Amino acid sequence: MEKQADETRNQFLNWTVYQIYPRSFYDANGDGIGDINGVIEKLDHLVALGVNAIWLCPCYQSPNADNGYDVSDYRAIAPEFGTMEDWQRLRDETKKREINLIMDLVANHTSDQHDWFRQARSSRENPYHDFYIWADTPPNDWQSVFGGSAWQFNEPTQEYYLHSFAIEQPDLNWENPRVREAMCAVVDFWTDKGVDGFRCDVLDFISKDIRGGKMFQGPRLHEYIRQLFDRPKTKRLFTVGECQADEAYTLQLCGKQRGELTTAFQFDHVRLGETNKYLPLDFTFDDLRNILVKWQNFTQENDLLYTLFTDNHDQPFFLSRYGNDRALRYECATAFAALFYLLRGIPFIYQGQEFGSVNSFFDDIEQFDDVETHNYYKAHKDKISETELMQQINRGSRDNARRPMAWTKNEATMYGFTTKKPWFAPPSRADEINLETDRNSQKSVFAFYQKLLAFRKENEVIRQGDFTDMTTESGSFIYQRRYGESRAIVACNFDKEQALTMPTLFNRENFRFALGNYGEQSPSAPFRPFEVRVFLKT
Numbered sequence: 241m242e243k244q245a246d247e248t249r250n251q252f253l254n255w256t257v258y259q260i261y262p263r264s265f266y267d268a269n270g271d272g273i274g275d276i277n278g279v280i281e282k283l284d285h286l287v288a289l290g291v292n293a294i295w296l297c298p299c300y301q302s303p304n305a306d307n308g309y310d311v312s313d314y315r316a317i318a319p320e321f322g323t324m325e326d327w328q329r330l331r332d333e334t335k336k337r338e339i340n341l342i343m344d345l346v347a348n349h350t351s352d353q354h355d356w357f358r359q360a361r362s363s364r365e366n367p368y369h370d371f372y373i374w375a376d377t378p379p380n381d382w383q384s385v386f387g388g389s390a391w392q393f394n395e396p397t398q399e400y401y402l403h404s405f406a407i408e409q410p411d412l413n414w415e416n417p418r419v420r421e422a423m424c425a426v427v428d429f430w431t432d433k434g435v436d437g438f439r440c441d442v443l444d445f446i447s448k449d450i451r452g453g454k455m456f457q458g459p460r461l462h463e464y465i466r467q468l469f470d471r472p473k474t475k476r477l478f479t480v481g482e483c484q485a486d487e488a489y490t491l492q493l494c495g496k497q498r499g500e501l502t503t504a505f506q507f508d509h510v511r512l513g514e515t516n517k518y519l520p521l522d523f524t525f526d527d528l529r530n531i532l533v534k535w536q537n538f539t540q541e542n543d544l545l546y547t548l549f550t551d552n553h554d555q556p557f558f559l560s561r562y563g564n565d566r567a568l569r570y571e572c573a574t575a576f577a578a579l580f581y582l583l584r585g586i587p588f589i590y591q592g593q594e595f596g597s598v599n600s601f602f603d604d605i606e607q608f609d610d611v612e613t614h615n616y617y618k619a620h621k622d623k624i625s626e627t628e629l630m631q632q633i634n635r636g637s638r639d640n641a642r643r644p645m646a647w648t649k650n651e652a653t654m655y656g657f658t659t660k661k662p663w664f665a666p667p668s669r670a671d672e673i674n675l676e677t678d679r680n681s682q683k684s685v686f687a688f689y690q691k692l693l694a695f696r697k698e699n700e701v702i703r704q705g706d707f708t709d710m711t712t713e714s715g716s717f718i719y720q721r722r723y724g725e726s727r728a729i730v731a732c733n734f735d736k737e738q739a740l741t742m743p744t745l746f747n748r749e750n751f752r753f754a755l756g757n758y759g760e761q762s763p764s765a766p767f768r769p770f771e772v773r774v775f776l777k778t
Protein backbone atom coordinates (compact mmCIF):
# COMPACT_ATOMS: atom_id res chain seq x y z
CA MET A 241 0.00 0.00 0.00
CA GLU A 242 1.18 3.51 -0.84
CA LYS A 243 -0.71 5.69 1.62
CA GLN A 244 0.23 9.32 2.16
CA ALA A 245 2.64 9.74 5.05
CA ASP A 246 1.74 12.11 7.90
CA GLU A 247 4.40 14.65 6.89
CA THR A 248 3.05 14.79 3.34
CA ARG A 249 -0.49 15.28 4.60
CA ASN A 250 0.38 17.94 7.15
CA GLN A 251 2.31 20.03 4.67
CA PHE A 252 -0.89 20.40 2.63
CA LEU A 253 -2.14 22.55 5.52
CA ASN A 254 0.44 25.10 4.35
CA TRP A 255 -1.28 25.41 0.97
CA THR A 256 -3.62 28.21 -0.02
CA VAL A 257 -5.33 27.42 -3.29
CA TYR A 258 -6.66 29.87 -5.88
CA GLN A 259 -9.25 28.48 -8.28
CA ILE A 260 -9.05 29.64 -11.89
CA TYR A 261 -11.88 29.33 -14.40
CA PRO A 262 -9.59 29.86 -17.40
CA ARG A 263 -12.22 31.00 -19.90
CA SER A 264 -13.01 34.01 -17.73
CA PHE A 265 -9.69 34.79 -16.07
CA TYR A 266 -7.58 36.79 -18.53
CA ASP A 267 -7.36 36.91 -22.32
CA ALA A 268 -3.73 37.29 -23.42
CA ASN A 269 -4.16 37.06 -27.20
CA GLY A 270 -7.21 39.23 -27.72
CA ASP A 271 -9.70 36.68 -29.05
CA GLY A 272 -12.12 37.35 -26.21
CA ILE A 273 -11.49 34.05 -24.39
CA GLY A 274 -9.34 33.70 -21.30
CA ASP A 275 -6.33 31.45 -21.89
CA ILE A 276 -3.26 29.79 -20.40
CA ASN A 277 -0.94 32.63 -21.37
CA GLY A 278 -3.39 34.88 -19.57
CA VAL A 279 -2.87 32.84 -16.42
CA ILE A 280 0.90 33.17 -16.82
CA GLU A 281 0.62 36.95 -17.23
CA LYS A 282 -1.36 37.22 -14.01
CA LEU A 283 0.80 34.94 -11.85
CA ASP A 284 2.31 37.93 -10.11
CA HIS A 285 -1.17 39.00 -9.05
CA LEU A 286 -1.48 35.64 -7.32
CA VAL A 287 1.93 36.01 -5.71
CA ALA A 288 0.94 39.48 -4.47
CA LEU A 289 -2.25 38.03 -3.07
CA GLY A 290 -0.27 35.39 -1.21
CA VAL A 291 -1.49 32.04 -2.51
CA ASN A 292 0.81 29.10 -3.23
CA ALA A 293 -1.37 26.77 -5.29
CA ILE A 294 -3.66 26.99 -8.30
CA TRP A 295 -6.57 24.74 -9.19
CA LEU A 296 -7.04 25.13 -12.91
CA CYS A 297 -10.54 24.19 -14.08
CA PRO A 298 -10.58 21.98 -17.21
CA CYS A 299 -8.44 23.33 -20.04
CA TYR A 300 -8.62 20.18 -22.17
CA GLN A 301 -10.03 19.83 -25.65
CA SER A 302 -13.80 20.09 -25.40
CA PRO A 303 -16.83 21.09 -27.46
CA ASN A 304 -17.91 23.08 -24.37
CA ALA A 305 -21.40 21.77 -23.87
CA ASP A 306 -20.52 22.20 -20.17
CA ASN A 307 -17.56 24.57 -20.52
CA GLY A 308 -14.76 22.03 -20.44
CA TYR A 309 -16.40 19.49 -18.12
CA ASP A 310 -17.18 17.57 -21.31
CA VAL A 311 -13.69 16.46 -22.31
CA SER A 312 -13.08 15.17 -25.83
CA ASP A 313 -9.33 14.55 -25.36
CA TYR A 314 -7.77 14.30 -21.90
CA ARG A 315 -4.27 14.77 -23.28
CA ALA A 316 -4.82 17.85 -25.43
CA ILE A 317 -5.14 21.50 -24.46
CA ALA A 318 -8.22 23.23 -25.89
CA PRO A 319 -6.98 25.36 -28.82
CA GLU A 320 -8.80 28.44 -27.51
CA PHE A 321 -6.74 28.12 -24.31
CA GLY A 322 -3.39 27.63 -26.08
CA THR A 323 -1.01 24.75 -26.71
CA MET A 324 0.76 22.10 -24.69
CA GLU A 325 3.87 24.32 -24.88
CA ASP A 326 1.89 27.13 -23.22
CA TRP A 327 0.78 24.71 -20.54
CA GLN A 328 4.38 23.57 -20.03
CA ARG A 329 5.42 27.18 -19.68
CA LEU A 330 2.69 27.68 -17.08
CA ARG A 331 4.08 24.68 -15.22
CA ASP A 332 7.61 26.12 -15.35
CA GLU A 333 6.50 29.61 -14.31
CA THR A 334 4.42 28.29 -11.40
CA LYS A 335 7.37 26.15 -10.26
CA LYS A 336 9.65 29.21 -10.30
CA ARG A 337 7.24 30.95 -7.95
CA GLU A 338 6.76 27.84 -5.78
CA ILE A 339 3.11 27.65 -6.76
CA ASN A 340 1.61 24.17 -6.80
CA LEU A 341 -0.53 23.26 -9.78
CA ILE A 342 -3.71 21.21 -9.43
CA MET A 343 -5.51 20.04 -12.55
CA ASP A 344 -9.17 19.13 -12.85
CA LEU A 345 -9.81 15.44 -13.47
CA VAL A 346 -13.19 14.69 -15.05
CA ALA A 347 -13.42 10.94 -14.56
CA ASN A 348 -17.15 10.23 -14.45
CA HIS A 349 -17.98 11.16 -18.02
CA THR A 350 -16.48 12.27 -21.31
CA SER A 351 -17.84 14.48 -24.05
CA ASP A 352 -20.09 12.78 -26.60
CA GLN A 353 -17.42 13.97 -29.07
CA HIS A 354 -14.67 11.94 -27.40
CA ASP A 355 -13.35 9.30 -29.78
CA TRP A 356 -14.30 6.58 -27.26
CA PHE A 357 -17.95 7.61 -27.38
CA ARG A 358 -18.08 8.14 -31.14
CA GLN A 359 -16.92 4.56 -31.52
CA ALA A 360 -19.00 3.24 -28.64
CA ARG A 361 -22.26 4.56 -30.01
CA SER A 362 -21.65 3.31 -33.55
CA SER A 363 -22.40 -0.35 -32.89
CA ARG A 364 -22.88 -2.83 -30.09
CA GLU A 365 -19.86 -4.75 -31.40
CA ASN A 366 -17.45 -1.85 -31.31
CA PRO A 367 -14.55 -2.48 -28.87
CA TYR A 368 -15.34 0.81 -27.11
CA HIS A 369 -19.05 0.09 -26.69
CA ASP A 370 -18.44 -1.22 -23.19
CA PHE A 371 -16.69 2.03 -22.19
CA TYR A 372 -20.13 3.51 -21.48
CA ILE A 373 -23.31 2.43 -19.71
CA TRP A 374 -26.06 1.06 -21.95
CA ALA A 375 -29.55 -0.38 -21.51
CA ASP A 376 -32.27 -1.54 -23.91
CA THR A 377 -34.81 0.32 -21.83
CA PRO A 378 -34.04 2.69 -18.94
CA PRO A 379 -33.60 0.42 -15.89
CA ASN A 380 -34.50 3.25 -13.46
CA ASP A 381 -36.06 6.69 -13.42
CA TRP A 382 -32.90 8.62 -12.61
CA GLN A 383 -32.97 12.31 -13.41
CA SER A 384 -29.84 14.02 -14.65
CA VAL A 385 -28.34 16.61 -12.28
CA PHE A 386 -29.03 19.19 -14.99
CA GLY A 387 -32.70 18.20 -15.37
CA GLY A 388 -34.59 15.65 -17.48
CA SER A 389 -34.11 11.89 -17.74
CA ALA A 390 -30.58 10.62 -17.26
CA TRP A 391 -31.11 8.12 -20.12
CA GLN A 392 -30.73 9.16 -23.74
CA PHE A 393 -31.71 7.08 -26.77
CA ASN A 394 -28.97 6.22 -29.25
CA GLU A 395 -30.31 5.53 -32.74
CA PRO A 396 -27.49 3.37 -34.25
CA THR A 397 -27.53 0.78 -31.45
CA GLN A 398 -31.19 1.17 -30.47
CA GLU A 399 -30.17 1.57 -26.81
CA TYR A 400 -30.15 4.16 -24.09
CA TYR A 401 -26.95 5.52 -22.54
CA LEU A 402 -26.60 7.01 -19.07
CA HIS A 403 -25.66 10.67 -18.61
CA SER A 404 -25.72 11.86 -14.99
CA PHE A 405 -25.14 15.43 -16.25
CA ALA A 406 -25.80 16.91 -19.74
CA ILE A 407 -26.88 14.75 -22.68
CA GLU A 408 -23.47 15.55 -24.20
CA GLN A 409 -21.74 14.02 -21.15
CA PRO A 410 -22.13 10.22 -21.34
CA ASP A 411 -21.07 8.40 -18.14
CA LEU A 412 -18.07 6.11 -18.37
CA ASN A 413 -18.51 2.48 -17.36
CA TRP A 414 -16.03 2.09 -14.52
CA GLU A 415 -16.93 -1.57 -14.13
CA ASN A 416 -14.95 -2.10 -17.30
CA PRO A 417 -11.28 -2.61 -16.28
CA ARG A 418 -10.15 -0.97 -19.54
CA VAL A 419 -11.90 2.27 -18.49
CA ARG A 420 -10.10 2.22 -15.16
CA GLU A 421 -6.77 1.60 -16.87
CA ALA A 422 -7.44 4.38 -19.35
CA MET A 423 -8.20 6.85 -16.55
CA CYS A 424 -5.11 5.79 -14.56
CA ALA A 425 -3.13 6.46 -17.74
CA VAL A 426 -4.60 9.99 -17.88
CA VAL A 427 -3.57 10.59 -14.26
CA ASP A 428 -0.08 9.29 -15.07
CA PHE A 429 0.19 11.45 -18.18
CA TRP A 430 -0.30 14.64 -16.17
CA THR A 431 1.62 13.37 -13.15
CA ASP A 432 4.62 12.75 -15.42
CA LYS A 433 4.28 16.33 -16.64
CA GLY A 434 4.77 17.46 -13.08
CA VAL A 435 1.36 18.39 -11.72
CA ASP A 436 1.03 18.50 -7.94
CA GLY A 437 -2.49 17.22 -7.64
CA PHE A 438 -5.97 16.76 -8.95
CA ARG A 439 -9.37 18.15 -8.13
CA CYS A 440 -11.61 15.22 -8.97
CA ASP A 441 -14.89 16.20 -10.54
CA VAL A 442 -17.98 14.38 -9.17
CA LEU A 443 -15.73 11.52 -8.15
CA ASP A 444 -18.41 9.81 -6.08
CA PHE A 445 -20.45 9.24 -9.26
CA ILE A 446 -17.95 6.82 -10.80
CA SER A 447 -19.50 3.87 -8.99
CA LYS A 448 -23.26 3.43 -9.17
CA ASP A 449 -25.80 0.70 -9.07
CA ILE A 450 -28.17 1.11 -12.01
CA ARG A 451 -30.38 -1.79 -10.87
CA GLY A 452 -32.23 -0.43 -7.90
CA GLY A 453 -29.32 1.33 -6.25
CA LYS A 454 -28.01 4.89 -6.03
CA MET A 455 -26.71 7.12 -8.80
CA PHE A 456 -23.54 7.78 -6.82
CA GLN A 457 -21.46 6.41 -3.93
CA GLY A 458 -21.93 2.93 -5.34
CA PRO A 459 -20.46 -0.29 -3.96
CA ARG A 460 -17.08 -0.16 -5.73
CA LEU A 461 -16.23 3.52 -5.27
CA HIS A 462 -13.41 2.95 -2.78
CA GLU A 463 -11.79 0.29 -4.90
CA TYR A 464 -11.85 2.56 -7.96
CA ILE A 465 -10.36 5.53 -6.11
CA ARG A 466 -7.57 3.38 -4.72
CA GLN A 467 -6.80 2.10 -8.17
CA LEU A 468 -6.43 5.71 -9.33
CA PHE A 469 -4.40 7.11 -6.49
CA ASP A 470 -2.95 4.46 -4.18
CA ARG A 471 0.09 3.81 -6.33
CA PRO A 472 3.80 4.67 -5.96
CA LYS A 473 3.56 7.28 -8.71
CA THR A 474 0.60 9.06 -7.20
CA LYS A 475 1.19 8.95 -3.46
CA ARG A 476 2.77 12.44 -3.32
CA LEU A 477 -0.23 14.04 -5.05
CA PHE A 478 -2.77 16.29 -3.44
CA THR A 479 -6.19 14.87 -4.32
CA VAL A 480 -9.43 16.60 -3.50
CA GLY A 481 -12.68 14.91 -4.39
CA GLU A 482 -15.84 16.71 -5.25
CA CYS A 483 -18.09 14.38 -3.27
CA GLN A 484 -21.37 15.06 -1.56
CA ALA A 485 -20.31 13.13 1.53
CA ASP A 486 -21.62 13.18 5.09
CA GLU A 487 -19.28 12.60 8.03
CA ALA A 488 -19.20 8.80 7.92
CA TYR A 489 -18.61 8.73 4.20
CA THR A 490 -15.95 11.44 4.39
CA LEU A 491 -14.10 9.27 6.86
CA GLN A 492 -14.17 6.39 4.40
CA LEU A 493 -12.95 8.55 1.52
CA CYS A 494 -10.31 10.60 3.31
CA GLY A 495 -9.28 8.60 6.40
CA LYS A 496 -5.51 8.58 6.49
CA GLN A 497 -5.26 4.80 6.47
CA ARG A 498 -7.52 4.47 3.44
CA GLY A 499 -5.21 5.29 0.54
CA GLU A 500 -8.01 7.18 -1.20
CA LEU A 501 -8.22 10.98 -1.15
CA THR A 502 -6.24 13.71 0.60
CA THR A 503 -9.45 15.61 1.22
CA ALA A 504 -12.93 16.23 -0.14
CA PHE A 505 -15.18 19.22 -0.59
CA GLN A 506 -18.35 19.13 1.41
CA PHE A 507 -21.22 21.47 0.68
CA ASP A 508 -23.37 21.73 3.82
CA HIS A 509 -22.50 25.40 4.31
CA VAL A 510 -23.22 26.45 0.72
CA ARG A 511 -26.51 24.56 0.63
CA LEU A 512 -27.59 26.14 3.90
CA GLY A 513 -31.24 27.16 3.93
CA GLU A 514 -31.61 26.00 0.34
CA THR A 515 -34.61 24.13 -1.00
CA ASN A 516 -33.94 24.92 -4.62
CA LYS A 517 -30.86 27.01 -5.41
CA TYR A 518 -32.95 29.51 -7.38
CA LEU A 519 -35.22 30.40 -4.45
CA PRO A 520 -34.46 32.67 -1.46
CA LEU A 521 -32.50 31.09 1.38
CA ASP A 522 -33.99 30.47 4.78
CA PHE A 523 -31.12 30.33 7.24
CA THR A 524 -29.60 31.91 10.34
CA PHE A 525 -25.94 32.63 10.92
CA ASP A 526 -26.10 30.32 13.91
CA ASP A 527 -26.86 27.51 11.44
CA LEU A 528 -23.79 28.49 9.44
CA ARG A 529 -21.59 28.50 12.54
CA ASN A 530 -22.97 25.18 13.73
CA ILE A 531 -22.10 23.53 10.43
CA LEU A 532 -18.57 24.89 10.52
CA VAL A 533 -18.11 23.82 14.14
CA LYS A 534 -19.46 20.37 13.38
CA TRP A 535 -16.98 19.83 10.55
CA GLN A 536 -14.05 21.38 12.41
CA ASN A 537 -14.60 19.07 15.37
CA PHE A 538 -15.23 16.05 13.22
CA THR A 539 -12.19 16.47 10.99
CA GLN A 540 -9.99 17.25 13.99
CA GLU A 541 -11.14 14.23 16.00
CA ASN A 542 -10.52 11.96 13.03
CA ASP A 543 -7.29 13.55 11.84
CA LEU A 544 -8.77 14.50 8.46
CA LEU A 545 -7.81 17.42 6.25
CA TYR A 546 -10.64 19.84 5.57
CA THR A 547 -11.26 22.28 2.73
CA LEU A 548 -12.19 25.88 3.52
CA PHE A 549 -14.22 27.56 0.80
CA THR A 550 -17.22 29.74 0.19
CA ASP A 551 -17.18 30.02 -3.60
CA ASN A 552 -16.51 28.12 -6.78
CA HIS A 553 -17.58 28.10 -10.43
CA ASP A 554 -20.81 26.22 -9.59
CA GLN A 555 -22.20 28.70 -7.09
CA PRO A 556 -23.48 32.25 -7.21
CA PHE A 557 -21.19 34.39 -5.03
CA PHE A 558 -21.45 33.51 -1.34
CA LEU A 559 -21.31 37.20 -0.48
CA SER A 560 -24.50 37.84 -2.44
CA ARG A 561 -26.26 34.76 -1.15
CA TYR A 562 -25.47 35.01 2.56
CA GLY A 563 -24.30 38.57 3.07
CA ASN A 564 -25.16 42.15 2.22
CA ASP A 565 -23.54 42.84 -1.15
CA ARG A 566 -24.50 46.55 -1.19
CA ALA A 567 -23.95 48.72 1.90
CA LEU A 568 -21.81 46.13 3.72
CA ARG A 569 -20.01 44.55 0.79
CA TYR A 570 -16.51 45.21 2.16
CA GLU A 571 -17.46 44.15 5.68
CA CYS A 572 -19.06 40.89 4.51
CA ALA A 573 -16.31 40.02 2.05
CA THR A 574 -13.64 40.46 4.70
CA ALA A 575 -15.59 38.89 7.57
CA PHE A 576 -16.37 35.75 5.56
CA ALA A 577 -12.75 35.53 4.43
CA ALA A 578 -11.36 35.79 7.97
CA LEU A 579 -13.97 33.50 9.41
CA PHE A 580 -13.39 30.69 6.91
CA TYR A 581 -9.71 31.00 6.13
CA LEU A 582 -8.53 31.08 9.75
CA LEU A 583 -10.19 27.75 10.49
CA ARG A 584 -8.25 24.50 10.40
CA GLY A 585 -8.00 23.32 6.81
CA ILE A 586 -6.89 24.23 3.32
CA PRO A 587 -8.23 27.54 1.96
CA PHE A 588 -9.65 27.66 -1.56
CA ILE A 589 -10.26 31.13 -2.99
CA TYR A 590 -12.28 31.51 -6.17
CA GLN A 591 -11.23 34.12 -8.74
CA GLY A 592 -12.82 37.50 -8.01
CA GLN A 593 -13.40 36.84 -4.32
CA GLU A 594 -10.22 38.78 -3.54
CA PHE A 595 -11.89 42.05 -4.50
CA GLY A 596 -15.36 41.31 -3.22
CA SER A 597 -17.08 40.17 -6.43
CA VAL A 598 -20.85 39.79 -6.30
CA ASN A 599 -23.71 38.45 -8.39
CA SER A 600 -24.82 40.16 -11.59
CA PHE A 601 -28.26 40.95 -12.93
CA PHE A 602 -29.30 40.32 -16.55
CA ASP A 603 -32.92 40.29 -17.61
CA ASP A 604 -32.79 38.14 -20.76
CA ILE A 605 -32.10 34.39 -20.80
CA GLU A 606 -30.02 34.95 -23.96
CA GLN A 607 -27.50 36.73 -21.71
CA PHE A 608 -26.79 33.42 -19.96
CA ASP A 609 -24.47 30.67 -21.12
CA ASP A 610 -24.64 27.79 -18.64
CA VAL A 611 -26.35 24.56 -19.72
CA GLU A 612 -27.82 24.01 -16.24
CA THR A 613 -29.31 27.53 -16.26
CA HIS A 614 -30.85 27.07 -19.71
CA ASN A 615 -32.34 23.73 -18.70
CA TYR A 616 -33.91 25.34 -15.64
CA TYR A 617 -35.34 28.11 -17.80
CA LYS A 618 -36.85 25.64 -20.27
CA ALA A 619 -38.37 23.55 -17.50
CA HIS A 620 -40.05 26.55 -15.83
CA LYS A 621 -40.90 29.03 -18.56
CA ASP A 622 -44.51 27.92 -18.87
CA LYS A 623 -45.03 27.65 -15.12
CA ILE A 624 -44.13 31.06 -13.72
CA SER A 625 -43.93 34.62 -15.03
CA GLU A 626 -40.88 35.67 -17.03
CA THR A 627 -39.99 38.36 -14.45
CA GLU A 628 -40.15 35.91 -11.58
CA LEU A 629 -38.20 33.28 -13.50
CA MET A 630 -35.44 35.71 -14.42
CA GLN A 631 -35.20 36.79 -10.79
CA GLN A 632 -34.75 33.16 -9.80
CA ILE A 633 -32.14 32.64 -12.48
CA ASN A 634 -30.16 35.69 -11.45
CA ARG A 635 -30.18 34.46 -7.89
CA GLY A 636 -29.10 30.90 -8.60
CA SER A 637 -27.26 30.74 -11.91
CA ARG A 638 -23.73 29.42 -12.02
CA ASP A 639 -23.02 32.16 -14.56
CA ASN A 640 -22.77 34.68 -11.72
CA ALA A 641 -19.33 33.30 -10.95
CA ARG A 642 -18.35 32.64 -14.57
CA ARG A 643 -18.34 36.14 -16.00
CA PRO A 644 -14.99 37.65 -17.09
CA MET A 645 -12.81 38.97 -14.27
CA ALA A 646 -12.95 42.74 -13.89
CA TRP A 647 -9.28 43.66 -13.55
CA THR A 648 -9.56 47.40 -14.18
CA LYS A 649 -12.18 50.13 -14.14
CA ASN A 650 -11.90 50.65 -17.89
CA GLU A 651 -15.10 49.57 -19.61
CA ALA A 652 -13.59 50.13 -23.08
CA THR A 653 -11.13 47.24 -22.52
CA MET A 654 -13.83 45.10 -20.96
CA TYR A 655 -12.44 45.94 -17.54
CA GLY A 656 -9.00 44.76 -18.51
CA PHE A 657 -10.15 41.27 -19.48
CA THR A 658 -9.70 41.47 -23.25
CA THR A 659 -9.02 43.93 -26.04
CA LYS A 660 -11.79 42.47 -28.20
CA LYS A 661 -15.35 41.29 -27.70
CA PRO A 662 -15.39 39.01 -24.64
CA TRP A 663 -16.91 35.52 -24.97
CA PHE A 664 -19.36 36.50 -22.24
CA ALA A 665 -20.59 39.88 -20.96
CA PRO A 666 -18.70 41.22 -17.93
CA PRO A 667 -20.39 41.34 -14.50
CA SER A 668 -23.20 43.88 -14.41
CA ARG A 669 -21.59 45.77 -11.51
CA ALA A 670 -18.05 45.81 -12.97
CA ASP A 671 -17.97 49.64 -13.07
CA GLU A 672 -18.17 49.69 -9.31
CA ILE A 673 -16.51 46.36 -8.46
CA ASN A 674 -13.17 45.66 -10.10
CA LEU A 675 -9.65 44.97 -8.88
CA GLU A 676 -8.27 48.41 -9.76
CA THR A 677 -10.99 50.35 -7.96
CA ASP A 678 -10.73 48.01 -5.00
CA ARG A 679 -6.96 48.39 -4.68
CA ASN A 680 -7.29 52.17 -4.74
CA SER A 681 -9.97 52.18 -2.10
CA GLN A 682 -9.55 52.93 1.61
CA LYS A 683 -11.57 49.82 2.23
CA SER A 684 -9.78 47.40 -0.05
CA VAL A 685 -10.90 43.78 0.09
CA PHE A 686 -7.68 42.80 -1.70
CA ALA A 687 -5.53 44.52 0.93
CA PHE A 688 -7.43 42.64 3.62
CA TYR A 689 -6.90 39.31 1.84
CA GLN A 690 -3.18 40.09 1.58
CA LYS A 691 -2.97 40.70 5.32
CA LEU A 692 -5.04 37.65 6.08
CA LEU A 693 -2.99 35.29 3.93
CA ALA A 694 0.25 36.76 5.22
CA PHE A 695 -1.06 36.18 8.74
CA ARG A 696 -1.74 32.53 7.92
CA LYS A 697 1.69 32.18 6.43
CA GLU A 698 3.45 33.73 9.43
CA ASN A 699 1.56 31.83 12.10
CA GLU A 700 1.83 28.12 12.46
CA VAL A 701 -0.99 28.31 14.99
CA ILE A 702 -3.35 29.12 12.10
CA ARG A 703 -1.99 26.54 9.69
CA GLN A 704 -1.38 23.64 12.03
CA GLY A 705 -3.11 24.47 15.30
CA ASP A 706 -6.20 22.85 16.72
CA PHE A 707 -9.65 24.37 16.91
CA THR A 708 -12.03 25.07 19.80
CA ASP A 709 -15.40 26.75 19.54
CA MET A 710 -15.75 29.50 22.17
CA THR A 711 -19.00 31.10 21.05
CA THR A 712 -21.41 32.27 23.73
CA GLU A 713 -23.76 34.68 21.90
CA SER A 714 -26.17 33.88 19.15
CA GLY A 715 -25.38 35.71 15.91
CA SER A 716 -21.63 35.46 16.40
CA PHE A 717 -18.75 33.03 16.13
CA ILE A 718 -15.70 33.01 18.39
CA TYR A 719 -13.08 30.33 18.07
CA GLN A 720 -9.64 29.62 19.33
CA ARG A 721 -6.71 28.08 17.52
CA ARG A 722 -3.91 26.58 19.61
CA TYR A 723 -0.47 25.28 18.76
CA GLY A 724 2.14 24.70 21.47
CA GLU A 725 2.14 27.93 23.48
CA SER A 726 0.60 30.02 20.70
CA ARG A 727 -3.04 31.02 20.66
CA ALA A 728 -5.20 32.89 18.19
CA ILE A 729 -8.75 34.03 18.80
CA VAL A 730 -11.05 34.87 15.92
CA ALA A 731 -14.20 36.74 16.88
CA CYS A 732 -16.80 37.48 14.28
CA ASN A 733 -20.10 39.20 14.70
CA PHE A 734 -22.78 38.63 12.09
CA ASP A 735 -25.37 41.11 10.88
CA LYS A 736 -26.53 42.80 14.09
CA GLU A 737 -24.44 45.11 16.25
CA GLN A 738 -23.70 43.57 19.65
CA ALA A 739 -21.19 43.28 22.48
CA LEU A 740 -19.57 39.85 22.61
CA THR A 741 -18.42 38.05 25.71
CA MET A 742 -14.83 37.10 25.10
CA PRO A 743 -13.47 33.83 26.47
CA THR A 744 -12.21 34.25 30.06
CA LEU A 745 -8.74 33.01 29.25
CA PHE A 746 -8.56 35.82 26.74
CA ASN A 747 -8.98 38.44 29.47
CA ARG A 748 -6.27 36.96 31.63
CA GLU A 749 -3.58 36.38 29.11
CA ASN A 750 -1.59 38.67 26.98
CA PHE A 751 -3.21 38.71 23.57
CA ARG A 752 -2.55 41.42 21.02
CA PHE A 753 -4.92 42.67 18.33
CA ALA A 754 -3.63 41.28 15.04
CA LEU A 755 -6.23 41.90 12.38
CA GLY A 756 -9.70 43.31 11.90
CA ASN A 757 -11.98 44.79 9.28
CA TYR A 758 -12.98 47.86 11.33
CA GLY A 759 -9.45 48.73 12.51
CA GLU A 760 -8.02 48.09 15.95
CA GLN A 761 -10.60 47.74 18.71
CA SER A 762 -10.53 46.71 22.34
CA PRO A 763 -12.11 43.35 23.09
CA SER A 764 -14.92 44.94 25.12
CA ALA A 765 -16.11 47.46 22.48
CA PRO A 766 -19.39 46.36 20.84
CA PHE A 767 -18.97 44.66 17.50
CA ARG A 768 -20.50 46.32 14.44
CA PRO A 769 -22.27 44.41 11.66
CA PHE A 770 -19.94 41.80 10.14
CA GLU A 771 -17.03 42.97 12.25
CA VAL A 772 -14.22 40.50 12.72
CA ARG A 773 -11.30 40.82 15.16
CA VAL A 774 -8.35 38.51 15.43
CA PHE A 775 -6.14 38.40 18.51
CA LEU A 776 -2.85 36.59 18.85
CA LYS A 777 -0.61 35.39 21.66
CA THR A 778 2.70 33.84 20.69
Ligand code: TEU
Binds near residue numbers: 309553
Ligand atom coordinates in the same frame (compact mmCIF):
# COMPACT_ATOMS: atom_id res chain seq x y z
O1 TEU B 1 -20.24 19.71 -10.53
C1 TEU B 1 -21.01 18.70 -9.96
C2 TEU B 1 -22.26 19.14 -9.36
O2 TEU B 1 -22.86 18.40 -8.64
C3 TEU B 1 -22.77 20.46 -9.81
O3 TEU B 1 -23.54 20.11 -10.88
C4 TEU B 1 -23.53 21.18 -8.80
O4 TEU B 1 -24.36 20.36 -8.06
C5 TEU B 1 -24.39 22.16 -9.50
O5 TEU B 1 -23.63 22.91 -10.40
C6 TEU B 1 -25.00 23.11 -8.53
O6 TEU B 1 -25.85 23.91 -9.25
C7 TEU B 1 -19.14 19.35 -11.29
C8 TEU B 1 -18.50 20.59 -11.88
O7 TEU B 1 -17.99 21.37 -10.84
C9 TEU B 1 -19.50 21.30 -12.71
O8 TEU B 1 -19.02 22.52 -13.20
C10 TEU B 1 -19.87 20.39 -13.85
O9 TEU B 1 -20.89 20.97 -14.61
C11 TEU B 1 -20.34 19.02 -13.34
O10 TEU B 1 -19.50 18.48 -12.35
C12 TEU B 1 -20.33 18.01 -14.47
O11 TEU B 1 -19.02 17.72 -14.84
Ligand code: CA
Binds near residue numbers: 268270271272275320
Ligand atom coordinates in the same frame (compact mmCIF):
# COMPACT_ATOMS: atom_id res chain seq x y z
CA1 CA C 1 -7.56 34.19 -25.66
